Amino acid sequence: MGLEMNKEELEKIKQKALEDHIPIIMDDTLEVIEKELKENPPKRILEIGAAVGYSAMCFSEFLADGGKIDTIERDEERYLEAIKNIKNFGLENRITLIFNDAFNVQIDKKFDLIFFDAAKAQNIHFFTYFEKNLEKHGTIITDNIFFHGYTYMDPEKIESRNVRGIARKIRDYVSFLEENDSYETVIKKIGDGIAVTRRK
Numbered sequence: 001m002g003l004e005m006n007k008e009e010l011e012k013i014k015q016k017a018l019e020d021h022i023p024i025i026m027d028d029t030l031e032v033i034e035k036e037l038k039e040n041p042p043k044r045i046l047e048i049g050a051a052v053g054y055s056a057m058c059f060s061e062f063l064a065d066g067g068k069i070d071t072i073e074r075d076e077e078r079y080l081e082a083i084k085n086i087k088n089f090g091l092e093n094r095i096t097l098i099f100n101d102a103f104n105v106q107i108d109k110k111f112d113l114i115f116f117d118a119a120k121a122q123n124i125h126f127f128t129y130f131e132k133n134l135e136k137h138g139t140i141i142t143d144n145i146f147f148h149g150y151t152y153m154d155p156e157k158i159e160s161r162n163v164r165g166i167a168r169k170i171r172d173y174v175s176f177l178e179e180n181d182s183y184e185t186v187i188k189k190i191g192d193g194i195a196v197t198r199r200k
Contacts, residue, residue, distance in 0.1 A: 029191030049118030053082030146193030
């Protein structure tokens with residue numbers, strides 16, 4: 001059964017994830033990324049942070065003919081839920097789930113789009129680790145750049161030391177992107193903020 005016929009079931013997966021406090025892609029962020037995918041249908045997508053498979057399932061509708069998605073998840077409970085969801089939608093031939101820490105995964109393939117939606121404090125490391133897997137004219141999209149408004153908040157107003165640390169690392173990542181002469185980055189003020197980074 002095609003994804004197009006399962007919008008109600010997809011909505012149920014989204015709502016369950018929200019009820020279980022599992023972070024998934026926001027609607028307006030998804031809309032912007034889907035627009036990008038429609039304009040340039042990718043042959044291959046790599047996603048870091050599968051959660052319950054929701055975003056990969058949404059993206060799969062816009063793949064080029066024969067296109068594939070590889071998505072990595074290190075939380076076993078979420079991985080098993082994603083396996084179940086993807087199987088229920090009959091998308092096993094389009095989406096491959098990898099249960100592992102992203103930094104333990106060795107991938108030789110090249111991808112048109114790489115989507116970072118995992119541990120926000122690791123974004124620089126994700127970028128440098130997976131950059132070799134990006135196609136020549138590929139795009140890297142990073143979600144949660146604003147980190148619920150904390151990224152650009154006065155650090156002294158953030159009570160949690162952990163949150164302050166993550167916000168600082170996201171700011172460092174944005175600087176890392178902006179100073180990288182091989183890429184052009186646009187920060188889009190939608191959802192929780194996304195960085196769209198393209199090879200020059």
